[in-house]
Amino acid sequence: MKALVWMGKKKVEVQTVSDPAILLPRDCIVKITSTAICGSDIHLYDGVIPTLEKGDILGHEFMGEVIEVGKQVKRIKAGDRVVVPFTISCGRCTHCLRQQFSACDNTNPNWHIAETLLGFPSAGMFGYAHMTGGYAGGQAQYARVPHADTGLLKIENDLPDEKVLFLSDIFPTGYMAAENCQIVPGQSVVAVWGCGPVGQFAIRSAFLLGAAKVIAIDSVPERRALAGKAGAITLDSGDDVMEELKALTGGRGPDASIDAVGMEAHGSAYDEFKQALKLETDRPYALRQAMRCTRKAGVVSVPGVYGGFLDKIPFGAAMNKGLTFKMGQTHMQKYMGPLLKLIEDGKIDPSVIITHRLPLSEAPEAYPMFTKKTDGCIKVVLDPAA
Ligand SMILES: NC(=O)c1ccc[n+]([C@@H]2O[C@H](COP(=O)([O-])OP(=O)(O)OC[C@H]3O[C@@H](n4cnc5c(N)ncnc54)[C@H](O)[C@@H]3O)[C@@H](O)[C@H]2O)c1
């Protein structure tokens, strides 16, 4: 089959690789009909996430048709149309039973690497380096999906792929980020750093959960414009964000802030310098701003990915203001079903963020375009059959 493989920092190629096979009785094989590039793939492409190896297949936002199931798979059958969550979860461990699916205890075979880096291992994830299991990803024609009965969301309507594909990651991620903000309907003001795909869904989800006002911050005009279409007030990240937020909140600051930027924030020469010299692993510029700008006793919600050790975090501000922090890789399987219902009911159309539809063969050009945000690129959907 054809697949997009990582060959080193800023180097990805479409190669012919072996087809996946059923390895365990709870596996299934999915023939992929649509797949996307995520902001998390940028961190892999840029080489800032450790434990990636040459030849790893990337991609964790995909859907398609089940063509084969293992002996113990009961709920899913060959022929089912499915969306695949990016986290791999067993459905039976203590965490899965508490719906903390991205903390699953049983799906990361490289738990010892993750344990060294994180203290305890996270769940396995598709196409996301060996510290999360080294599973082959979904920017490919086929993928092996472990724990098929737990993970897969069946699509039993005739909605096109592009309306349901983002249930694989970014819609649940934006939604969980907004849910973590403890929004009081009709009252809460939520500030969102980053108007990329995750930020766009965080903004829309905050409104779905009743936010009175959403303020969205980014330097890219077309991304701000898309946030504006969802009803957000927008700010340029180059402006004095603290002063602007104070002016928009009666001097109090937002009730909750969402960092939908993560470890590669722009705007701080200090962080660029330190990361380049490997004196810090991440560039937490947006996170620092969010912590400073959030009102006293407010919430900071962090869907943005961080990989390691962060410098100059204003923890004194967090402690003295009494901030609450909520964060994490998304507990996908908890959200996919309820959010599909919102799409079916016409409450949200996730496809509005798509700017580029390309064949998988053009993924090596799509990566730098999405990373540098050129050609108005906000979200790329790839067709493995084209
Ligand atoms: N928690 C999860 O489960 C999960 C899932 C998917 C993605 N993510 C993470 O969410 C983050 C966003 O993903 P995305 O797909 O939207 O990526 P993206 O790179 O397309 O979007 C990030 C946006 O942040 C903006 N930005 C950069 N610096 C900024 C600053 N200082 N202030 C304000 N905005 C700034 C960029 O211009 C860009 O529009 C990434 O870190 C990604 O890894 C997490």
Ligand SMILES: [Zn+2]
């Ligand atoms: Zn993702």
Ligand SMILES: [Zn+2]
């Ligand atoms: Zn589990």
